[in-house]
Amino acid sequence: VAVQEVRDESDWRRPSRRLLTLRRFEVAGSAVLAVSVVIVVFSFAGEVPIGFAGAGGVIAGGLVAEWIVQRRFSAWGYAEREDDLLVRRGVLVCRLSVVPYGRMQFIDVRAGPLERVLGLATVHMHTAAAASDARIPGLERDEAARLRDRLAELGEAQAAGL
């Protein structure tokens, strides 16, 4: 399979493992919130057993989410080739984008509060096309800065008109 060839021959890099920690933390956080809401609501309604059953359901859901989060984490990848950047993502819908350096109009690096605590950042690549939304989440701060500078440099060297 040719896509596989592209995948294999390129030197793929991955987001930091701390991205997985971040996603797990998000899942755990929302699960804890949901469990407490369920238990409190059903306790007030006087149906404690049902409340615990509901909480069990929520926890099971959380475990499924944990599995999905893991798969999604391992689907992320990017490779810097000579003239373009490859970004792959997605489990249910697999996407592989080829973004030429010369087409990148600007690059921004974002970090939310949780990402900052873990020393992570998301790199967004913008081209003139709205559809080519290429981003790489969960990069370590140094790697994000390196990537940003390199992409900016290559983009300037290879810039092409619209």
Added chain:
Amino acid sequence: VSDTAWQRLHPLSPVVRGGRLTIGIAILLAPDLLLGRDPSHDDVQIGIAGGLVLLGFVSWLVTRWRVEGDDLRIETGLLRRRSLRFPLSQVQAIDIVRPGLARMLRLAELRLRMGGSSGATARLAYLHEHEVDALRGRLLALAGGVTSREEAPTVDPVDERVLTVVPTGRLVASILISDVGLAAEAVLTGLVVVAVVSPAAAVGVLTGGGAAILSVATLVWRRFNQEFRLTVAESADGLRLHSGLVALTAETIRPGRVQGVRMVEPVLWRPLGWCRLEVDLAGSQRSKGEGQSQRGKLRAVLPVGSRADAERLLDRIVPDRPKRQSRPPRRAAWKSPLRYRWLAWGRTDTCVATRSGRLRRVSCWVPLEKAQSIRSVQGPVQRRLRLASVHVDTAGRSLHAAIRDRDVTEAGRALVELSDLARVARKRAAPR
């Protein structure tokens, strides 16, 4: 030196900009002026009208523009002063727009459509008719890379070769059987039926649904007016499009600025062998000042025409087109049952062509040098069927080439090939 001094717009421009408001004021004041004065509500009306005139005058007074090196600069605003700078090298197309009121006053608006992520539109509304053509020629020459010190070559505005003209009869027929036209006809027959059955109810319907009826009528009218006698001509500074009945539009698309072309063949037009050809230029989806009706819409270069007309225009816009297109594997019919019978794609070294559409048939051509990024996408159903899609994104408003539901191997190969070809095409297109 090509820098010009600061200039103002035409003093009457607020009148045209106000448009309906101006007409409203005229109606408001007319009875008093014609039938003699009635001092009781004179003051209020004069006051309102005077205030509006003053506002218009101030807006005219604080707006000025000049050509500065390779930029067009516009300064505007009284309280919140804005200074806008439009680099002429990014101009995608220049339009001259003349609404009905402007034509009466011999004015015209110049619109510069810019590329880039901002995708803004520079508007000079309004200038005197005489200035506009010369200014357009000069701006286009500057945009084409004529350095500011050289004398800009004057392009003769008459020197153009007409490629197609849309006959009015065919345009009317095509609108009658288009989606908007059918809606209007349904409304009209509904009204007639109601009026015949019970005239009293018809009045109720008219007053109740007046706004909806009016909006349908406006849509039909706008489409007719925009595409009336649309003429495509070729000239030294690009493709020229002229159209309009009341409001005239003249558009110049710079050579090599077309991001993609789309040919649409609606179901009802197919027996007649008609199609519609639209081009896409760089710019954001929501550029301001273009009016609601044009947002995200593509510019039709051929509102309705035969296949031969379309081919002739395509030869001008994308000369190197693939002759044959290949069909997807049979199992793709499971994933896209409605689209399957049209799906196909083909490529040459510089152009990718795709065909799709559920009821109507939509063909797209995208020059590879315009590709912004190339993506392969595989959804769950596609994975089950060992299919994948490849998208070629452009900087256009809404057009991109989607190669749908191909065999995984072929899609992967297409992804690799197209990104290589796009790189070569890009280098050839931009030697600077």
